[in-house]
Amino acid sequence: MVSGLINANPTVYEKKERRIRDHPSDPTDEYAVEPIDDLEIFDHIRDIKDPEHPYSLEELKVLTEESVELDDKRGHVRVTFTPTVEHCSMATVIGLCLRVKLMRSLPSRYKVDIRVAPGTHATEAAVNKQLNDKERVAAALENPNLVDMVDECLAPSYA
Incomplete structure (x- = not known):
């Protein structure tokens, strides 16, 4: 991970138990699609590792179930x-x-907004602008060092 930690001693919280997903009404129908809900989206992102620590974003309470809002109709x-x-940083x-x-996990019909919680970061507006600007995101994903860091955070953990 990164040397020179910004938060050398973060508070670590216990992970919540994973919920069991219901199956489609007809388990023999291979084309049955179960609606996506906010908890399913949370399940996709809860295990992302923090770039500085060997903990997940859920364990550091960077993310909670309440972090995800879904308007499936829109x-x-x-x-x-x-x-x-x-x-x-x-x-x-x-x-x-x-x-x-989320780009890798969700169908392309979803528009995704990523935000820093209001009042929780010194440069909140700049971070929000950068994270939701398609050109800036595309440019970031052309940087091999940054892509390596992202991939490391997204790699499954077997601990």
Whole structure:
């Protein structure tokens, strides 16, 4: 991970138990589609690793179940995350990890907004603008070092 930690001793919280998803009404219908809900989206992002620590975003309470808002009819998802410190230099990396994970997990019909929780980061407006600007996100994903960092945060953990 990163040396020179911004928050050397973060508070670590216990993970919530995963919920069991219901199956489609007809388990023999391979084309049955179960609606997506906010908890399913949370399940996709809860295990993303923090760029500085060996903990998940859920364990650091950067994300909670309440972090995800879904308007399925409009195809809109909003994820609001809370950095562990207000001057977190990794906030844009965390937001980029969230965006990439959701781009890889959700059908393309969803528009995703990633936000820093209001009042939780010193440069909240700048971080929000960067995370929701298609050109800036595309440029970030052309940087091999940044893509490596994102991929490391998204890699499954077997601990």
